[in-house]
Amino acid sequence: MSDLYYETSYRWNSEEIMEATYKCGYCGSKITSDEGMYLGELSSYGQNNNSLPQGVFICTNCKLPSFIYNGIQVPGINFGNSVNNIPDNVNSVYEEARKSFSVGAYTGVILLCRKLLMHVGVNFGAEENKNFVYYVNYLKDNHYVSQNSGEWIDSIRKFGNVATHQIVVNTKEDAEKMIKFCEMLLKMNYEYPALMNEEN
Structure with a gap:
């Protein structure tokens, strides 16, 4: 340029x-x-x-x-889609991850998606100030993550651990996968239930 x-x-x-x-x-x-x-x-x-x-x-x-x-x-394009009916503190982390993607901050996306899972866990009743594995297990054990999505949440854990504790730069593809999963998690637990409540 x-x-x-x-x-x-x-x-x-x-x-x-x-x-x-x-x-x-x-x-x-x-x-x-x-x-x-x-x-x-x-x-x-x-x-x-x-x-x-x-x-x-x-x-x-x-x-x-x-x-x-x-x-x-x-500015670049935010990857993924906005999600309706989610708490502001959860939404702010999710949107920050999407904005990070738009500027090519892919390792930042991974770390924010990891943080997002902790926010979601606390929002659904998990204790604060626990380690990350606690929040992953809480979401899985309380069925906020479907049985078929267990590998996805484990991927966020693995990618997040590597990004946090090792010298590594994550790729665009890594970041896309993490945002896709987080979007699915948020839609399943916030947006779709709210739609059902409107119908009822």
Whole structure:
């Protein structure tokens, strides 16, 4: 991206921006925008060519700016989906994990997912200030995790232990798996029961 700093290669322009379709990193909406300021590649004649959808685009939903260039989007996209009807302290940790993913902080995602399980356990009656294994066992023993999901929760334990106690950098794939599991856990224990209560 160093060439972006040299006006001999690129120049900003706010006229006739080429539209871009992207998922907004702020509000999560998939939108198509032709508002903003494009980054045009300069030709040998000094013309500012707008041949690619790159530059700063304004979200048509939330009106906030995103920078898109050569496969890079800033702010990035939060992985996973928001979950309804969960307590604020649980939700804040879950959303922090999703935001960490958007900036490539994959080891941070793993550690936050580990912390999330502790918050969920305490929210469902587990004692505070216990070790992590206690919270994993509490969720499993009290059936907040389905029988078929035991391997998932063990994966969070293993990934979390490695991230906490060893010199390791977790991958994007690791982080995706952990967020997927946490989303499932939260939906099964908060969002879906709330939907049933509304029906009744």
